[in-house]
Amino acid sequence: MKLATxxxxxxxxxxxxxxxxxxxxxxxxxxLQELKLADEHFPLEAFTDIGxxxxxxxxxxxxxxxxxxxxxxxxxxxxxxxxxxxQQRVIATTLPSPAGPLRVISAYCPNGQAVGSDKYEYKxxxxxxxxxxxxxxxxxxxxxxxxxxxxxxxxxxDVHDPAKWEGDVLVSEPERQAFRDLLxxxxxxxxxxxxxxxxxxxxxxxxxxxxxxxxGLRIDHILLSEALRPLCTACEIDKAPRAWEQPSDHTxxxxxxxxx
DNA sequence: ATGGTGGCACCGCCA
Numbered sequence: 001m002k003l004a005t006x007x008x009x010x011x012x013x014x015x016x017x018x019x020x021x022x023x024x025x026x027x028x029x030x031x032l033q034e035l036k037l038a039d040e041h042f043p044l045e046a047f048t049d050i051g052x053x054x055x056x057x058x059x060x061x062x063x064x065x066x067x068x069x070x071x072x073x074x075x076x077x078x079x080x081x082x083x084x085x086x087q088q089r090v091i092a093t094t095l096p097s098p099a100g101p102l103r104v105i106s107a108y109c110p111n112g113q114a115v116g117s118d119k120y121e122y123k124x125x126x127x128x129x130x131x132x133x134x135x136x137x138x139x140x141x142x143x144x145x146x147x148x149x150x151x152x153x154x155x156x157x158d159v160h161d162p163a164k165w166e167g168d169v170l171v172s173e174p175e176r177q178a179f180r181d182l183l184x185x186x187x188x189x190x191x192x193x194x195x196x197x198x199x200x201x202x203x204x205x206x207x208x209x210x211x212x213x214x215x216g217l218r219i220d221h222i223l224l225s226e227a228l229r230p231l232c233t234a235c236e237i238d239k240a241p242r243a244w245e246q247p248s249d250h251t252x253x254x255x256x257x258x259x260x
Numbered sequence: 261a262t263g264g265t266g267g268c269a270c271c272g273c274c275a
Contacts, residue, residue, distance in 0.1 A: 009266075009267070009269085009275080010266090010267055010268080012267090012268095013266095013267070034267095036267070036268070058267095059271070061267085061268055061273090062268085062273090062274070089268095109261090111274075111275055113274080113275085119274090151275095196270090205264085205265075205275090206264085206265035206266050206275090207263085207264040207265045207266090208263085208264055208265085209264095210264095210265095246266090249265090249266075249275080
């Protein structure tokens with residue numbers, strides 16, 4: 001079973017690329033972030049036409065998340081309970097798996113703009129609310145995978161130039177601590193369960209030829225619960241779509257679960 | 261060198 005995440009920075013613009021990618025990578029679930037479209041504009045038919053189901057939480061202009069899946073999802077929920085927020089950043093759904101129900105969450109964590117800004121404070125509060133919610137979700141759903149754009153590079157090895165980025169938003173210590181707090185719930189960073197190439201990143205700024213220089217960050221992650229961790233047999237970043245025409249600034253990350 | 265690019269919606273905001 002394969003699970004993937006991709007911040008596509010406008011589903012309207014990137015739909016052909018998402019369909020091409022799914023044709024080449026027929027994963028069981030693809031979590032999308034930054035749809036940037038309202039619910040009523042979600043292109044459901046494009047996905048049903050190629051044999052996928054979808055659940056989504058859309059928003060005009062900003063944010064928006066979805067789970068595209070081979071099997072229909074059930075018990076779908078949106079947003080973080082108790083965290084009053086018009087921004088659509090979370091959707092959770094339950095998919096069947098050979099081991100039983102599998103909770104799949106697509107998350108678009110706040111960017112934070114700049115350390116000390118209002119948006120940065122919002123980001124940290126948002127992570128605290130995510131942490132509280134996941135505590136409960138993990139009890140209800142022992143097989144849980146939360147995939148998305150975390151807007152946090154967890155360690156210096158996830159940063160192309162750690163000295164230049166030191167203390168900046170996306171790498172600051174409070175953000176990294178918020179990420180570690182999630183891991184302390186028993187979640188594992190699937191990518192780091194395996195040996196990986198040096199300088200592996202999932203996002204490159206559009207500016208200054210960042211992709212060409214591999215000046216990126218690893219901020220898109222797949223976190224797996226304790227029950228799923230031993231089933232994970234691979235996790236890879238697919239750099240290819242970042243080199244396509246009119247790309248997203250992020251590229252997909254894919255985890256493989258093997259049920260023996 | 262305090263820039264640059266991209267998407268959206270309306271020319272600034274967000275990333």
